[in-house]
Amino acid sequence: MAGSFRGRYEHKISDTGRISIPSKFREILKVKYGSDELTLLSMGDHLRLYPNAEWDREETRLDEQSSDDEEFQEFMRMLFSDMGDLSIDKNGRVMIGSEIRERCGIKGECIVNGLRNHFEIWPAAVWGQKATDDRKAELYKKFAGKIR
Numbered sequence: 001m002a003g004s005f006r007g008r009y010e011h012k013i014s015d016t017g018r019i020s021i022p023s024k025f026r027e028i029l030k031v032k033y034g035s036d037e038l039t040l041l042s043m044g045d046h047l048r049l050y051p052n053a054e055w056d057r058e059e060t061r062l063d064e065q066s067s068d069d070e071e072f073q074e075f076m077r078m079l080f081s082d083m084g085d086l087s088i089d090k091n092g093r094v095m096i097g098s099e100i101r102e103r104c105g106i107k108g109e110c111i112v113n114g115l116r117n118h119f120e121i122w123p124a125a126v127w128g129q130k131a132t133d134d135r136k137a138e139l140y141k142k143f144a145g146k147i148r
Helices: 023-033 052-063 070-081 098-104 124-130 133-146
Strands: 008-013 018-020 037-042 047-051 084-087 093-095 108-115 118-123
Touching: 008 018, 023 047, 023 052, 037 052, 037 098, 047 052, 084 093, 108 124, 118 124
Parallel strands: none
Antiparallel strands: 008 108, 018 093, 037 047, 037 084, 047 118, 108 118
């Protein structure tokens, strides 16, 4: 039974931009979504990859947000200009273009991190700076009570 994307995996991205997608994530895509088609978003210091069906829902939700907010529209313009469509090849990899990789600092060691309905690709050094033991302890102390 396919669930949500979860877990953290260490992978390397090749010089040509190919990175393996964890087999658990590929299985979720196959079973739950019936497709290996993904929508890629550049989030500045990392990438987000959504199954197309999930991104379609997210896009609908965003369309319902304030269309009168000029700054939000500017954000959306920039977000959509960096988006791309990906599919997983027969070797379980996706290919990420050089411009997006350079902008996000994605090279060499990476972290592929599941996050419910999508997954992320982080430069390992950036992930290491954000996911320190102290920061984890701080967040767990603040939010663990929300989990029932």
